[in-house]
Amino acid sequence: MLGRKLEADEQLVLGCGFVGGLIAAWILGGILLKVVGFVLIAGACAWATLAPHKGRTYVRWFEINRTYKKLLRDGSLLYRSxxxxxxxxxxxxxxxxxxxxxxxxxxxxxxxxxxxxxxxxxxxxxxxxxxxxxxxxxxxxxxxxxxxxxxxxxxxxxxxxxxxxxxxxxxxxxxxxxxxxxxDPNAHARDATERRDKNSPTWLQQSYDDLIRRVAVxxxxxxxxxxxxxxxxxxxxxxxxxxxxxxxxxxxxxxxxxxxxxxxxxxxxxxxxxxxxxxxxxxxxxxxxxxxxxxxxxxxxxxxxxxxxxxxxxxxxxxxxxxxxxxxxxxxxxxxxxxxxxxxxxxxxxxxxxxxxxxxxxxxxxxxxxxxxxxxxxxxxxxxxxxxxxxxxKKAGRIxxxxxxxxxxxxxxxxxxxxxxxxxxxxxxxxxxxxxxxxxxxxxxxxxxxxxxxxxxxxxxxxxxxxxxxxxxxxxxxxxxxxxx
Structure with missing residues (x-):
């Protein structure tokens, strides 16, 4: 994840999570509560931004669903020319x-x-x-x-x-x-059959049938x-x-x-x-x-x-x-x-x-x-x-x-x-x-x-x-x- 460029909303969520964790650690009393508060807030924001969720991340799905619901409410998803x-x-x-x-x-x-x-x-x-x-x-x-x-x-x-x-x-x-x-490769053959003149000479019908078979469609x-x-x-x-x-x-x-x-x-x-x-x-x-x-x-x-x-x-x-x-x-x-x-x-x-x-x-x-x-x-x-x-x-002894x-x-x-x-x-x-x-x-x-x-x-x-x-x-x-x- 280090090489991935974070978008503005993802950077905002990460920043808010870090700042919120620091504020919680400052407000709460006791070392254990401070650590737990910081980890919960910052960890939740980090999970929402970086952890895979349904092929993407929670933050990206949140924006996708929000935009979809907005377009659904204003009727933009149903277009009539x-x-x-x-x-x-x-x-x-x-x-x-x-x-x-x-x-x-x-x-x-x-x-x-x-x-x-x-x-x-x-x-x-x-x-x-x-x-x-x-x-x-x-x-x-x-x-x-x-x-x-x-x-x-x-x-x-x-x-x-x-x-x-x-x-x-x-x-x-x-x-x-x-x-x-x-x-449809048979469209021409069907069209020829429908438009064929049954009173035409037999030799002409046979000749055209042979031509249709020889032509690659x-x-x-x-x-x-x-x-x-x-x-x-x-x-x-x-x-x-x-x-x-x-x-x-x-x-x-x-x-x-x-x-x-x-x-x-x-x-x-x-x-x-x-x-x-x-x-x-x-x-x-x-x-x-x-x-x-x-x-x-x-x-x-x-x-x-x-x-x-x-x-x-x-x-x-x-x-x-x-x-x-x-x-x-x-x-x-x-x-x-x-x-x-x-x-x-x-x-x-x-x-x-x-x-x-x-x-x-x-x-x-x-x-x-x-x-x-x-x-x-x-x-x-x-x-x-x-x-x-x-x-x-590349740690020593690690494959x-x-x-x-x-x-x-x-x-x-x-x-x-x-x-x-x-x-x-x-x-x-x-x-x-x-x-x-x-x-x-x-x-x-x-x-x-x-x-x-x-x-x-x-x-x-x-x-x-x-x-x-x-x-x-x-x-x-x-x-x-x-x-x-």
């Missing part, structure tokens, strides 16, 4: 509406032009961050490559991260979102989004003020920055597919809440209609949502955060049990990372290694805990890798499962947990916070504290 009643201003602009609980508030959408097409940039004032989403595609035949070629691709991707972090550019955060949507649609995060800084504002309006300045300045980044994607063996403009980003957001709405269906999609018609996060175990065109049936979602990444050496494909081997599950895997310069990364890695070595209990040895080796290895040229990053990962029924949701959640275990990951479902955790798998680069703590 007012998009149909919002209307427009006289100049054609849409009237803003409230966003679902968990989503960053007061967002402003900016349209920027690049050589690769228009892109939507979202300003999050509360987070002091600009974000924009790009759809990319990796190496298609990655699984068929030999180990040397796979490692070469990984080094190319690592070089992309390192050059982005050390180039002095404005992009300081990246988010990868892998969206897996099962499709994938049973899953996989999308890979790359979201870039650009911090809101005074330098950026000063440069944007050179133009007629701030929005115009942001659009031009950030558009140039994003265009330069897209041109470097080839270094990481990534292919640019498309920019997500306002309609594309809105369609993806709507699809995330209701998979019945297809990602590429951008008709009528904008910053107002992107949110679900109804979102209900009152249940502690899951959240439900549905679209306007949907029936009364809801979609149910659960989100887990990756509590622990593999501590043992793993292969290049260690995430395959989660990303590739899970069948017929609607899944979003989000990894958000802060890009850190090499000097800062080495400094932080040295601090982590110092903490691990300082906490080691050292193998888990401590692994943690020490991992810290030292990270420090050496960064010194050898590896990219410095802080990262957090989140997984969202969406299903049409509660029974299917429980089954899919168990399947995902089993796949994560095979991948060396430890998951923790975000009970009472699914609305917040779900937003971490949306393309807003959320889910990671600014300083990585």
């Amino acid at each position: 007012r998009a149909p009643y919002a209307g427009r201003y006289a100049d054609g602009r849409r009237v803003p509406i409230d966003v679902p609980v968990g989503v960053p508030r007061n967002m402003q959408w900016i349209a920027a032009r690049t050589a690769f097409g228009e892109i939507a940039i979202v300003l999050q004032p509360d987070e002091l961050m600009f974000t924009a989403a790009i759809e990319v595609e990796g190496q298609r035949d990655f699984g068929s490559l030999d180990t040397a070629d796979k490692e070469a691709l990984i080094r190319a991707y690592e070089h992309l991260l390192k050059t982005t972090a050390d180039s002095g550019g404005r992009i300081r955060r990246l988010q990868w979102i892998s969206r897996v949507i099962p499709t 994938t049973a899953e649609d996989r999308r890979l989004l790359l979201v870039v995060g650009i911090p809101y800084t005074s330098d950026l504002v000063a440069e944007a003020r050179r133009y007629n309006t701030l929005h115009e300045g942001y659009a031009i300045t950030l558009g140039q920055e994003i265009e330069s980044f897209i041109r470097t994607l080839g270094r990481g063996q990534l292919r640019h597919v498309r920019n997500l403009d306002e309609a594309g980003l809105a369609s993806y957001l709507h699809h995330a809440y209701d998979p019945g709405h297809w990602i590429d269906d951008t008709a009528g999609m904008d910053r107002i209609t992107c949110w679900p018609a109804v979102l209900d996060a009152r249940n502690k175990k899951y959240m439900s949502s549905r679209s306007w065109e949907a029936t009364e049936d809801n979609w149910y979602s659960m989100t887990a955060w990756v509590k622990e990444l593999p501590v043992l050496p793993v292969g290049i494909n260690f995430l395959a049990p989660v990303l590739l081997y899970l069948q017929d599950i609607i899944l979003s895997v989000s990894v958000v990372m802060d890009l850190v310069s090499t000097d800062q990364a080495i400094t932080e890695a040295m601090a982590d290694a110092t903490n691990e070595l300082g906490q080691a209990d 050292e805990d193998p888990r401590e040895q692994k943690a020490q080796s991992a810290s030292i290895s990270t420090m050496r890798d960064i010194a050898d040229g590896a990219a410095g990053t802080r990262l957090a990962a989140w997984i969202t499962v969406t299903s049409p029924t509660l029974d299917a949701l429980r089954r899919d959640a168990d399947t995902v947990r089993a796949g994560a275990t095979r991948a060396g990951l430890r998951l923790e479902w975000c009970d009472t916070e699914h609305h917040r955790a779900f937003a971490n798998t949306l393309p807003f680069t959320a889910g990671l504290l600014k300083e990585g703590r």
Whole structure:
């Protein structure tokens, strides 16, 4: 626990416990009563702050439950979109509406032009961050490559991260979102059967049947989004003020920055597919809440209609949502955060049990990372290694805990890798499962947990916070504290 950064409320509880113990020792009479009073008060506060309790600590669960009850009382956990009643201003602009609980508030959408097409940039004032989403595609035949070629691709991707972090550019955060949507492989065959003209020649029907059998139809649609995060800084504002309006300045300045980044994607063996403009980003957001709405269906999609018609996060175990065109049936979602990444050496494909081997599950895997310069990364890695070595209990005649040895080796290895040229990053990962029924949701959640275990990951479902955790798998680069703590 010595190496863990305590939050402000935890520091307050510890401080109050220590001061309260001293006051009790000063007031009470007798040595025994003084000792007992101090130990009870200070020990209780230390237990509430440091001791594990249901996977976290009592103080953290207290804040989670307090926030949940507050949102439950004021009705924020039940969201109903007012998009149909919002209307427009006289100049054609849409009237803003409230966003679902968990989503960053007061967002402003900016349209920027690049050589690769228009892109939507979202300003999050509360987070002091600009974000924009790009759809990319990796190496298609990655699984068929030999180990040397796979490692070469990984080094190319690592070089992309390192050059982005050390180039002095404005992009300081990246988010990868892998969206897996099962499709019906027999849909085309059924459609052909229903629309078939029974009076057509037999040879034509047989020819078309043979064609259907020969055509391979994938049973899953996989999308890979790359979201870039650009911090809101005074330098950026000063440069944007050179133009007629701030929005115009942001659009031009950030558009140039994003265009330069897209041109470097080839270094990481990534292919640019498309920019997500306002309609594309809105369609993806709507699809995330209701998979019945297809990602590429951008008709009528904008910053107002992107949110679900109804979102209900009152249940502690899951959240439900549905679209306007949907029936009364809801979609149910659960989100887990990756509590622990593999501590043992793993292969290049260690995430395959989660990303590739899970069948017929609607899944979003989000990894958000802060890009850190090499000097800062080495400094932080040295601090982590110092903490691990300082906490080691190496008494004579005592067998050292193998888990401590692994943690020490991992810290030292990270420090050496960064010194050898590896990219410095802080990262957090989140997984969202969406299903049409509660029974299917429980089954899919168990399947995902089993796949994560095979991948060396430890998951923790975000009970009472699914609305917040779900937003971490949306393309807003959320889910990671600014300083990585």
